[in-house]
Every structure is written in structure tokens, then in C-alpha cells.
Amino acid sequence: MANKILVYIDHFAGQVVPASWEAVGVGTSLAEKLGSEVVAVVLGHEVETFAQNAIEFGAGGVLMGDAPELKDYRPEPFARVLSQLAAEAEVLLLPTTSRTRELAGMVAVDLETGVMPDVVAFEIEDGSVLATRPIYAGKLLTKVICPEKRPQIFTLRSRAFVKPEPDPGRSGDITRIELDLGEIVTEVTGYSESMVGVSLSDAAIIVSGGRGVSNNPRLSPPTEITDEGEQEIWRAQQGFALVSDLAKVLGAAMGASRAAVDAGYVPYEHQVGQTGKVVSPDLYIACGISGAIQHLAGMRTSKTIVAINRDSDAPIFKLARFGIVGDLFDILPPLTQAFKERLG
């Protein structure tokens, strides 16, 4: 079948990235409209479970490449195999992750076709897929289309599409493919410990802290800290501990504004905004974040925004559904406590 829709299943350390299943769901609905079938691609080592899962989530079949050389993701062999598989496909869908942007781009070069990353909506126009993607960090949206070249390659923003319900009763063929990996010149020598509890892109709830988190006047740093900069960091750490406590109770990811990251309060992987992660959780709680345009661009599509800020004129309140004007140091501890009691 020449017009099939391929969906790449991204995974890391034995876990499939949830947006992969969202991509299978999108693939299924596009296949209905285009009269084609959805085939999942699973590459890695000892990945048969993922292939099985892909069928449960709706793939008609799976192409599985399983080899020890694919245990660690590296773009060159993965792109090479994916290009071989996608050469005849109509559409290639990938979830947007730290691995797949480059993978999608490299396959597009191999097949001399178009790549459209981080898509948030799809429609069909004249037999091609017309997609919508944010530009300028979501300040604008652009429609994109690849009218002639094939496959049309898209990566899908996490949480922009509904994850289908898995059906354990579904069946489909899992085809083991012959692998031609080429020469692999890079070597993965290890991994650092994981950095973040819950990934910002996948999180249903995010609790974020801003510069205001370091401003608790009632705290006095231990006397052995004499440097003013270190005192500020110490204050910020006390503040972010409150943010993190609330995040833990809610099973949420912890975010931060650029101001907080630049000031050295928390590492960069927590940054939400134009030069950080663009997120759209169900609930976004902004603590001590005034709402610079770059930050708003990164979280404006959150379903419900709660703002806690001392300044009632802070721009964040313009986007918020619920607001509390007050001191986050007063509000966060009882808020964490209240959620703990109410959510059991």
C-alpha cells in the first residue's frame, strides 16, 4: 500500500513518550480521511512490547527494527532506517521530542521532502495535509502544507491531540525488518541521572515560580552566608521549595520564568517561555510571575491558569482564570495543605 501513514514511536529508557500514542490517534483519523492505513515504526533494542502497545492504541500494523546497535538512540542510524521505511509513505508523523526534531529533519533531507515540526492541528486540503503550527513562540500561527513532495513529515506537539484509549483486544501484524544501519561513527558513552521528575511537555499540571520567589523579606539567611548573591540564591531556594512542595502534591512538573533561571535559582530545563519550553497543561499555577510577554507566549494555551502575585496589576492576571493577590510565601503552604487534604 503506497499511501500509508507511518507513525514513529519515540521511547527512552523503557518508556514510550506518551505523545507517540497521540500521534497514532492523529494517524488513525488522517487515515480515515485519506483512505489509507496506519503503520507504526518502532526502532530500538528489545522493543516488542512497544510494538504490541502501538497496535492496542490503533496502529494497523507495526514495522519493528530491533538490534543491539539501536539500543542507544543516535540520529544517523535511526534516520537511515526511518528514511528507508518512509520512502513510499504518504505521511510520516512523529511526536515532538528532543530526539525527533532532528530525526524528522534528517529524513526530510534523505527523501528531499518537507518537514513541519511542532504541529497543533490538522485538516485535509486537496489530498494533502494542511497543518497549523505556532511561530514566534505562539504569538502567531501559520498554516503549512507540503503539496507535492512525499512523504509529508510532521512532528506533533505534546498534548495538542487526544490520546486514544488502548484496546488490548486489537490485533495486527508486527513485521521485523531487515536492518541496513550503515557505518555508525558516534558512540554513546553514558547518561547523566535524570534531571526532571515530570517532563514539562507531558505534564497535565505545572506549578511555576518566578523572580518573586526570592523576595521573602521575613527570611534571614544563615549568618555564614555573607555574599549578597549567595543570600539571594538561598532565599530563592526556600521559595522554590514551596513551589516544589505544591508541585509534588499535585503530581505536577515544576516550571520557572526566564528571570528565575537567569538569576540562577533553578536549572534551565525548568524554563517555560519563548527561549524555554512551550507548554499547554490542563492547569498552570504561576507563583510570583509577573508575566513578561516571552513567558506568556510559552504558556498561554494552558487550559486553566491560576496566578498568585502581590501586584494586582501584573500582566499575568489578564490571562488567568483565577487570581489571588497576595504573598506567595503566605499562600503556598496552606494551598499545598488544602490540596493534600482534599485530594487524599
Added chain:
Amino acid sequence: MNIVVCVKQTPDTAATVTVEDGVVSWGDAPVILNPWDEFAVEEALRIKEAHGGQVTAISLGPEDAKEALKQALAMGCDQAILISDPALAGADSLVVSKILAASINKIGDADLVIFGRASVDSDTGVTGPQVARRLGWPALSLVAAVTALDPEGKNIAVERMLDECRQLVRSPLPAVVSVVKEINEPRYPSFMGIRKASRAEIPLWTAADLGLDEISDSAVTWPEIIAPPKIETEVEMIEGETPEELAAHLVDRLMEEKVI
């Protein structure tokens, strides 16, 4: 170590960006060196300072898009080249990567090519890896640290920032790296640097200069650019006498609205 840094000129991230009749505008906000590319320039300069060599900044854009290159020169790059051709207006990443790869080949002898992770305007993040693919060099994307570099042995070790953790990778050179903000703190241009940059002649290369007589068509087109739907929210201020009351009222409302 000869290094090529690929940079882009973008509107300031503080700009309010609007669209009217398909034309994007950012008012009188300044154009700047794409913020991610500052980290790329800085890393190139640090590697040059440690190992010697030349740093060349290149950019593809309209004829007047020299601000990003001037900033790169002011920071300390040795030379800058603007690639500009009317035929490149509206080029997609497939075409842009071809032009950049041809430019890197024309400059010659590069050991390393460095990109920022993405541009803050089109935000695709695919151009660096695509250039790597075209050159046939390893792609090392989202690099948060260069942990070892051996110019004689021609290899590099980096930490890549995945969503889940850092991946440690060793690769031969030449290679194409894209960098994230964790990697360094970009320097401010010196007064001398700014003076030097303001006087610098920035050569302009066209597609023909790159030996590309015919520019292939872009695969992707942008039929429509729109403003995102306005978010109509009326903020509901939570009232309460004490922090405990405020907290309880907020939780009540979130549960009533089934947010939680």
C-alpha cells in the same frame, strides 16, 4: 580549529508580533541576533580561544539582514558572510539547509559547525541537523556541554540535553553541533568589538556564488499566517480574609470547575 557559526536575525523576543493580510510585523521593535545563536557564537569563540583557528559567522537572509552578523563580529568572530538572493525569499528548511551546506563547503576546512537550537521566529529546530545530513557529518543536537575536544585526534565529546536526562556522546570531527542555553553565558561585545564590527565589510554571496544556478523549490509553503484566537478570560479574583481561607476558596473553585 576552524569553526563556522550559522546565525539568524530575528525580532526582539520582547516584541509584540502581529499579522495583517499575511504580512508579519513587529512594530518598531529592534532586530537582534537570534537569542539561541548567542550561545553558538560564544561557544565557537571559547573553542577558538582554547585551540586557535578561525571563526566565521554566516547568515542567510535579505540584503539588509546584517544586524545578527554585526553582533557576531562584535562578540569576536573573525569574519562574517551574508548569503542573500531574491530567489531565496520564502525558502523552507530543505532549501536553507542546502544553501548553508554549500556555503560551509565554499568556506572550506571547517572542523566544526555550530547552530543555536532553533530560531525564535520560525522555531523549527531542524536546520542544524539537516545541514549535518547534507554534509554527511554527525549531528550533535541540543548540546549542553562540550566535555572534551581534541583537534589533532579530530574528535569531540559532548553532553546532549534530552527531555529525560543528558546523553554523553563521542564523535569524530568534523561535526555539526546545535547548542542550548545551559552551555555557556554569552559575553557582551566589547567597545572595540563594536567599533570593529561597525566598520567591517560583510561580503554578500548569492546562490550563483555557491555554484547553485538553480534553486530548487521549497517543499513546504505557508498559505496563511494568522493571529491565535484571543483568549477570552475574565479573571475571577479569589477572596478571603486569611491565607488559609484564600487557599481553601481556590481549591473549592478548581474542584467545582472540575479543573482538578
